[in-house]
Amino acid sequence: MIEVSCSVSKLLEQKEELLTVFKPLLENKKVLFLDVPVNLNVGDSLLYLGTLELFKLLNVTVIDSISAYEPARLDKLQIEEDVVCVLQGGGNFGDIYSLHQNFRHLALSKFPNNQFVLMPQSIHYSNLNTFKDDCDLYRACRNFSIFVRDEHSFEQFVSENVSQVTLCPDIATVLFGTFNPSEAAIDSKLYFLRKDVEAAPNTETAISVDWIDIIPKHLNRLFEISKFIIKKNNRLNIRGLTGFLVNNLHTKLVHKAYSYFIGFKTIKTDRLHGLILSQLLQMNCEALDNKYKKLERYIKRWYA
Known part of the structure; x- marks a missing residue:
């Protein structure tokens, strides 16, 4: 067990870091928001709203949102090459949650000339060969900016010579300051x-x-x-x-x-x-x- 208490100043610093990291890629841009979550996991809800808050702060225009349950919509969609495709972050990157991984790969293949931005993820693969095959794909995607939220994920990509990877905090951190702090009884x-x-x-x-x-x-x-x-x-x-x-x-x-x-x-x-x-x-x-x-x-x- 680890006792955690993150200071206000550290959370503000992390929020500012996220704005700084994503500003060159997203500020004043048009965005296609992909793999938006359709589930009852509040963690994904926090990620989703954190991404929307980031868009708001960077004056991003979302032209459409598509979930992993709608792969056929990618075939029907035509977008200009200046539209940035943003993929939802979280912890479903790898071979555990195939619905989302397959959708990401489909989107990368449908819009090869557009910039892709993967919001901060943790990666996990049970099969090393699958990871190596995926990394072959990511190295070939010259416009794919990958963001991860822990050093293990970062090092895994670097070990396979995937160079377009950046380490940054979880995107839900952008929501800091939008909630009132807890004032509950000390023993609860x-x-x-x-x-x-x-x-x-x-x-x-x-x-x-x-x-x-x-x-x-x-x-x-x-x-x-x-x-x-x-x-x-x-x-x-x-x-x-x-x-x-x-x-x-x-x-x-x-x-x-x-x-x-x-x-x-x-x-x-x-x-x-x-x-x-x-x-x-x-x-x-x-x-x-x-x-x-x-x-x-x-x-x-x-x-x-």
């Missing part, structure tokens, strides 16, 4: 532990909650409706529809998570965005690593 503690494929064995799982446990039924219903319509948009191809639906969903999810978290003074978590949200709210955090060491690597680089 939230056990917030994973219950999915990335969970590590933990004896406290029985008394813990995960993202899905704090989402009310009406937001589950909103998610099901939104996902159904977005999949239909794969055929209908209505520009702006997916962006409207996911923005509504993720705004509500983050508001719910914020309202839940501020009821506690301390959090014990093995979710990276449980950790990051706790720091945005200036909560005390006891961090446990997940199966793929996302937290340990992130803390070592940005919170140590």
Whole structure:
């Protein structure tokens, strides 16, 4: 377990670093936002809203948003070569989440003359040969700017001579200052532990909650409706529809998570965005690593 308490000055410094890093690539540009999340993971909601906040601060114009559930829309889309294709960040880069990885590769092949920007990711591959094959593709994509949020991911790419890689904080850090800090009672503690494929064995799982446990039924219903319509948009191809639906969903999810978290003074978590949200709210955090060491690597680089 690692006790984490990131200072206001350090978080402000990281937010400024993100603006500085992405300014040359995105300021005043038109953007196609790709792989926007369609799920009930509030970590992805924070990433999504953090990216939108970055766009706002850099005067970016989003011409459309497309999810991984809409690959056919890429075939129907024609964009000018000055449009930047921005790929959602997070922790799904590699061979665990094939839906998103395959969509990224499809997009790279459809728009070879456009600049691509991958928002900060953690990478994980179970198969080294798959990683090597992917790196062959990335080296060939001269307009692909890759951003990663931990040194392990950075070193993995460098070891395969993928040169267009930059290390920077998680994009949700851009949201610092948009939340009021927690003022909960000093003895309140939230056990917030994973219950999915990335969970590590933990004896406290029985008394813990995960993202899905704090989402009310009406937001589950909103998610099901939104996902159904977005999949239909794969055929209908209505520009702006997916962006409207996911923005509504993720705004509500983050508001719910914020309202839940501020009821506690301390959090014990093995979710990276449980950790990051706790720091945005200036909560005390006891961090446990997940199966793929996302937290340990992130803390070592940005919170140590």
